[in-house]
Every structure is written in structure tokens, then in C-alpha cells.
Amino acid sequence: MEGLVRFLTHLAILTEIYGILALTLNFQFGLTGLANFGHVVFFMLGAYTSTILLLVAHCSFPVALLGAIIVSGIFGFLISIPTSHLKSDYWAISTLAFAEIVRKVFYNENWIVGGGYYRGGAYGIAGIPAPLDHYFSSGMYPFFYLAVTSFFLLAIYLLLEKLTQSPFGRALKGIREEEVLSEALGKDVAVFKMKAMSISGALAGVAGSLYASYMGFVGPDQFMPLVTFVVWAMIVVGGTGSNRGALLGALVIQVFYSSTRYLKDYIPIGADRLASIRMVIIGVLIILTILFMREGLVEEKKKHYKL
Amino acid sequence: MNLIQIIIDSLIRASILCTLGIGLTTVYDILKFANFAHVELAVAAAYIGFFFNVTLGWNIFISAIIAIILTGLMGIVFDQTIFKRLRSVNPVITMIASFGLAIALRNGFRAIWGPRPKTFAIGLQKPILFLGARITMVQILLLGITVASIIILHLFLHRTKLGKSLRATSDNPNLAQARGISTETTIKWTWFIAGALAGLAGILYGLETQIEPDMGFALIIPVFCATILGGLGNPYGAMLGALALGLAENFGIYFNFGQIINLGGLLHLIGPLWIPTAYKSTIAFSILIIILLARPRGILGRKIRKE
Numbered sequence: 106m107e108g109l110v111r112f113l114t115h116l117a118i119l120t121e122i123y124g125i126l127a128l129t130l131n132f133q134f135g136l137t138g139l140a141n142f143g144h145v146v147f148f149m150l151g152a153y154t155s156t157i158l159l160l161v162a163h164c165s166f167p168v169a170l171l172g173a174i175i176v177s178g179i180f181g182f183l184i185s186i187p188t189s190h191l192k193s194d195y196w197a198i199s200t201l202a203f204a205e206i207v208r209k210v211f212y213n214e215n216w217i218v219g220g221g222y223y224r225g226g227a228y229g230i231a232g233i234p235a236p237l238d239h240y241f242s243s244g245m246y247p248f249f250y251l252a253v254t255s256f257f258l259l260a261i262y263l264l265l266e267k268l269t270q271s272p273f274g275r276a277l278k279g280i281r282e283e284e285v286l287s288e289a290l291g292k293d294v295a296v297f298k299m300k301a302m303s304i305s306g307a308l309a310g311v312a313g314s315l316y317a318s319y320m321g322f323v324g325p326d327q328f329m330p331l332v333t334f335v336v337w338a339m340i341v342v343g344g345t346g347s348n349r350g351a352l353l354g355a356l357v358i359q360v361f362y363s364s365t366r367y368l369k370d371y372i373p374i375g376a377d378r379l380a381s382i383r384m385v386i387i388g389v390l391i392i393l394t395i396l397f398m399r400e401g402l403v404e405e406k407k408k409h410y411k412l
Numbered sequence: 413m414n415l416i417q418i419i420i421d422s423l424i425r426a427s428i429l430c431t432l433g434i435g436l437t438t439v440y441d442i443l444k445f446a447n448f449a450h451v452e453l454a455v456a457a458a459y460i461g462f463f464f465n466v467t468l469g470w471n472i473f474i475s476a477i478i479a480i481i482l483t484g485l486m487g488i489v490f491d492q493t494i495f496k497r498l499r500s501v502n503p504v505i506t507m508i509a510s511f512g513l514a515i516a517l518r519n520g521f522r523a524i525w526g527p528r529p530k531t532f533a534i535g536l537q538k539p540i541l542f543l544g545a546r547i548t549m550v551q552i553l554l555l556g557i558t559v560a561s562i563i564i565l566h567l568f569l570h571r572t573k574l575g576k577s578l579r580a581t582s583d584n585p586n587l588a589q590a591r592g593i594s595t596e597t598t599i600k601w602t603w604f605i606a607g608a609l610a611g612l613a614g615i616l617y618g619l620e621t622q623i624e625p626d627m628g629f630a631l632i633i634p635v636f637c638a639t640i641l642g643g644l645g646n647p648y649g650a651m652l653g654a655l656a657l658g659l660a661e662n663f664g665i666y667f668n669f670g671q672i673i674n675l676g677g678l679l680h681l682i683g684p685l686w687i688p689t690a691y692k693s694t695i696a697f698s699i700l701i702i703i704l705l706a707r708p709r710g711i712l713g714r715k716i717r718k719e
Contacts, residue, residue, distance in 0.1 A: 140504045142511070187705055191502050195644075196634045199704050202697040215691045328631070333517055338716065341508065353580040381523035388516025395509045396497055 114247045118319055120359040125261055125312035127339040127351040129305040132265055135345035135405070136274060138281030139188060140197040143204030144336055145217040146184075146307045147177040147281060149328035154219075154234050156284050156323050161219040164316065166236035169285020171250035174307045182299055183304020188297035201330065212325040229324020233317050254315055266348050268304070277301055278346075324383040331384070335362065338387045342394050344401025353402050358387065416704065417545035418662050424551055424620065426658030429559035431613035433650035434565065435606030435637040441582045441645035442602050443495065445503040449510045451628040451635060452517040452609050454614030457483040459521055459530075459624040461615050466533050472619075480611040487607025488600050513630070521626035529622035554616045559613060562651060565605075569647075574601060582645075630693070632663075637700035657696055664695045 126148060133139045158169035184203055188196055211217065215225030224230060242247050249267035268274050277288040280294050288294050315325050335358060343354020365383050369376050394401060436450045457479040464475035494513065498506045537548035569575040580588040581598040589595050618628065638657045642649025670685035687695065 138504070140507065191704055194507055195640065195704055196631070197504070197507065198446060199701050202633050206694050206697050208703075209694050213688070222458075252514050303448070317623050331515075334511065337508065337511070338676065341512075377527060381519040384519035385516045385523060388512045388514075388519065391512030392494055392509050392516070395505060395512070396494065399501075399505070 122312050123257045124355040127355040129309040131340045132305040133353040137277045138317050141200045142197045143200035145332040146204035147309035148176040148313045151310030152317040155314035170314045173310040175311030178307030181302040185299040185302030188298045196371045225349045231322045237317045339357045344403040345404030346401045350403030416543045422658040422662040426654045429638045430654035432635045434647045435609040437639045437650045445506040447510045449513040451631045453483045453610040455616035455628040457611030458618035476615045483611030484604040484608035487603035491603045527626045573684045634696040637696045
């Protein structure tokens with residue numbers, strides 16, 4: 106029983122962290138129409154910035170979190186610059202390349218995290234402190250951390266929901282539907298895209314910071330392009346354009362992803378093969394959703410005006 | 413490092429990128445979406461070839477031909493089951509579906525054949541010395557087959573009725589249809605040719621190195637880079653782009669950039685400056701981003717036609 110509670114808490118924390126990633130990717134693609142295939146880069150920059158501030162600069166957790174928000178926000182701004190003159194598919198390919206370049210830098214350079222033998226670079230960094238952990242017993246701490254992640258998830262959800270319904274959000278939807286028309290109506294499309302990418306990048310950095318302190322370890326293998334793909338699966342299955350859909354998608358995919366891990370105790374398949382089959386199913390799920398249920402589980406709320 | 417050796421290495425790399433790039437670019441030309449699953453067809457061919465060659469013990473040439481035909485047919489099957497239903501939707505949605513297909517295929521290979529590298533039953537290759545450089549028989553064959561298939565493709569596109577109708581459809585599908593060319597038949601042939609060429613690339617790559625489930629992902633960005641470099645949608649551009657990228661990747665790590673800053677030895681500002689070998693794979697990624705920023709339609713890019 107205790108094991109089950111522990112597992113469910115772990116699952117809830119991971120779902121909430123991925124929920125933040127799904128919400129922010131939905132803000133980019135579902136709302137603004139920017140197909141970002143390198144979303145993991147914000148997660149990675151958030152996690153590494155937070156880790157460096159905590160371990161190398163010995164800052165407190167709020168400072169580390171703020172640093173993660175600033176660095177990934179700036180990166181969001183930087184990769185939004187080419188969107189103004191690039192076709193969406195070209196941009197998608199370049200974001201994939203951007204994320205891999207950043208990962209390669211963390212993979213090869215261990216001085217970034219202060220150097221040392223078997224530390225940083227490909228080895229990753231362990232011993233990342235978690236906030237306020239000496240106030241709780243090790244059995245109680247996950248519940249506290251769940252409260253922390255829930256707080257941030259709720260705050261980000263409310264903020265993005267507010268933005269979606271604001272004139273700013275309507276302008277983004279306008280850009281998604283008819284870019285030229287938005288421009289004709291006097292909207293500076295490039296600036297709107299830059300704002301959308303900076304905001305969602307900064308908020309995705311929060312997920313990275315929370316993840317690093319929860320796991321206590323970051324390494325380049327945690328930020329493979331596969332992570333981006335899992336987040337995409339969440340928003341496609343949940344329904345693009347809807348914040349609630351993104352959250353539901355995060356829950357469905359994360360529950361499927363984590364719980365099938367334990368199937369190996371019941372069916373005679375190796376863990377490695379099971380992991381591959383799990384990804385095959387997620388891939389097929391994306392295709393089936395796009396083919397037969399394009400709106401996803403939760404449809405975007407759309408107002409229809411009668412002429 | 414010997415200059416001839418670097419050129420030979422560049423040409424081998426360019427051959428693989430070129431055979432893959434032609435298929436990617438022709439599918440993009442006719443269907444207007446970036447197919448992320450394209451390189452997975454190459455991996456499929458390598459594994460199918462491995463199955464016939466090693467598991468069943470058949471001759472390598474017969475195995476290769478079967479694999480190439482099967483991947484060509486796989487191209488048609490994927491189009492009929494997935495992409496045909498998405499002809500009229502936003503190309504970004506089609507691109508995401510192809511991304512889902514790519515992940516499903518890649519993990520499918522891993523589930524069936526496992527993560528460990530496999531090799532064809534061709535024995536160890538003894539290199540021949542050629543102007544002080546080393547080249548194996550397989551590599552000579554690889555270069556020969558690539559050149560031959562480029563010539564055959566060129567003759568096919570310009571001398572046969574089917575090739576001409578393919579070019580007509582890519583140029584103006586409505587006009588081609590008005591002249592009695594069936595768009596759907598042309599699309600089927602495009603998929604078959606693209607799939608078969610990808611299959612050829614996969615077999616050649618597998619013969620030259622090893623067969624791994626992740627080899628598709630390692631190739632996807634370089635192939636996109638080569639095709640965008642030459643202008644996405646243009647098969648001759650893909651050939652040129654592949655050659656340029658092959659040379660850039662191999663010369664990049666042997667080139668002393670310190671010489672440029674020191675103006676070829678006139679100044680002594682800095683010591684030797686090399687691109688570290690660990691970053692060889694990021695050369696393609698960086699070129700891709702620079703090209704997209706500076707010249708998004710590529711070197712041989714077509715002028716945009718007003719609709």
C-alpha cells in the first residue's frame with residue numbers, strides 16, 4: 106500500500122512537470138501555430154541553469170528557478186527571430202537542430218558545471234539539492250514537492266488561460282489561422298510570435314528547474330529529442346489549442362508511459378523491448394489521433410459568429 | 413591526414429546523403445510536407461536486407477534488391493494508409509503524423525532486432541591503397557552505384573513518359589491533370605522511387621558501417637540540411653547540397669581555422685584552432701541553421717511563383 110502511494114505521488118509529480126511542458130508547447134503550436142520540434146531545449150536549459158545556480162553558484166532555490174526562467178525565456182526569444190521569414194516546416198527542422206546542438210554542448214563541455222572527474226559532460230551531475238528538504242522526513246518530502254509542483258502548474262495554467270482569452274491570445278489565434286490577414290489588420294506578426302515564444306520558453310524553464318531538483322540528477326541523456334516527441338503526443342492526443350486538453354493529454358500519456366513500465370513483471374518481455382513497444386504505441390496513437398480525431402480529446406472552444 | 417582520403421570520405425558521406433535527399437526532396441516537391449519518416453525507410457531496408465542476407469543466408473545482392481523493392485512498396489503503403497488522408501490539411505499536421513510514424517518505425521526496429529549493431533555477411537573488408545588513401549571494395553561499389561543511380565534517375569525524369577509526367581505534376585498539378593496525367597498515380601510512383609532510393613541508401617550505409625535502430629535519427633538532420641542547402645524540392649539541388657555537406661563535414665574537422673584569423677600566416681594572433689571531433693555531427697546542424705537564416709531557399713532554390 107505504501108509502495109503504491111509512493112508510486113502515485115511520483116507519477117503525479119512527473120505528470121505535473123510534463124503538464125507544464127505540454128501547456129507551453131500548446132501555447133506555441135495550438136495557439137500561435139509554431140511547430141517547435143525542439144521543445145526539450147527549454148526543459149534542458151531550465152534544468153541545467155537551475156542546477157548550475159544551485160551547485161556551482163550556491164544560490165537558493167527561488168534564485169535558481171528565476172535564473173532558469175530568464176535563460177530559457179531568452180532562448181525562446183532567440184529561436185523566435187527566424188520565424189518571421191521562415192516557412193513553418195523549415196523552422197520546425199531548425200528547432201530540432203537547435204535542441205541537439207545545445208545538448209551536444211552539455212554532453213561535451215564539463216567546465217559549464219564546474220568541471221571535475223566523472224562529473225558534468227556525458228556523466229551528468231548528481232547531488233542537486235531539493236528546496237526545504239531538511240524540514241521534512243524523507244517519507245514526507247514527496248508530498249511537499251507535489252504541493253510545490255501543483256502550485257506552479259496551477260499558476261502557469263491560470264496565466265496561460267488568461268493570456269489565451271486576452272486580446273493578445275486572440276491576436277495569436279488570428280496569426281495561426283490567417284497570417285497575412287492579421288498583418289493586414291495591423292498586427293506585427295513577428296513581434297507577436299517573439300512574445301509567444303519568449304513567454305512559453307520561460308515557463309517551460311520552470312519545468313526544467315522543478316525536474317532537476319526532484320530527480321537530484323541531470324545528464325544529457327535525459328533531454329533526448331524523444332522528450333519533445335512525448336510532449337507532442339500529449340498535446341495531439343489531448344487536443345491542440347485547448348489548455349485543458351494539454352493537461353488531460355499529459356495525464357493520459359504519462360500514466361500510460363509510467364504504468365506500462367511495470368508490465369514486465371507480468372508478461373515475459375525484456376524491459377528494453379517493452380520500452381520500444383511503448384514508444385511504438387505512442388507513435389501509432391499520434392497517427393490515429395491525427396487521422397480519426399483531429400481535435401483530440403478536448404476540443405478547442407471556438408466562438409462562432411452569425412453574419 | 414591525407415587530402416585524397418578526406419575527399420574520398422566526403423564523397424562516401426555525400427553518396428548516402430544524396431540518395432536519401434533525392435527521395436525526401438521529391439516527396440516534398442509533390443506533396444509539400446517535410447517527411448520525417450523518410451530516413452526510417454532506409455533503416456527498414458537495412459534490416460530487411462539483414463534478415464535475408466544473414467538470418468536466411470541469401471546472397472547479398474538478391475537480399476539488397478528484395479529490400480529495395482519492399483521499401484519502395486512500403487512508401488506506397490504509408491502514403492495510402494496515412495498521408496493520402498491528409499492531402500488537404502495543413503502540412504504541419506502531416507509533418508507531425510510523419511514524426512509519429514518515424515518514432516513508431518524506429519522503435520519497432522529496436523523491438524524486433526534489439527539495440528545492438530548488426531552487420532551484413534560480407535566479411536571484413538581489406539582496404540586498397542589508392543594515391544596514399546585507403547578505400548575498400550564496398551566503398552568503391554557504393555560510389556559507383558550512387559553515380560549510376562543518379563544517371564538513371566536523370567534519364568528517367570527526362571526521357572521516359574512517366575518521368576515527364578512526374579515533372580509536370582511537380583511543376584503544376586492542376587495543369588498536369590488537365591492534360592490527362594493522373595495525380596494519384598504519379599504520387600504513387602513518387603513514393604515508390606523515394607522509398608526505393610532510401611532503401612538503396614540504407615543498404616549502402618549498412619554495408620559501409622553497421623545497422624542500428626537509431627541510424628535514421630542520426631541521418632535525419634544532415635539529410636534535411638543537404639536538401640535545404642540545395643533548395644527543398646529540387647533533386648539536383650539535393651545532389652549538390654549532399655556534396656557540399658559531405659565536404660564541409662570532413663574538411664571542417666581537419667581545417668585549421670587559426671590560419672584564417674592569422675591571414676594565412678601573415679599575423680600571429682592565435683595558435684592553431686580546430687573544430688573538436690566531438691562536434692563533427694553539429695557541423696551539419698550549424699550549417700542548416702546558418703543557411704535557413706541567410707538563404708532559406710537554398711543555393712539552387714527556385715523562385716517563388718505567384719499562385
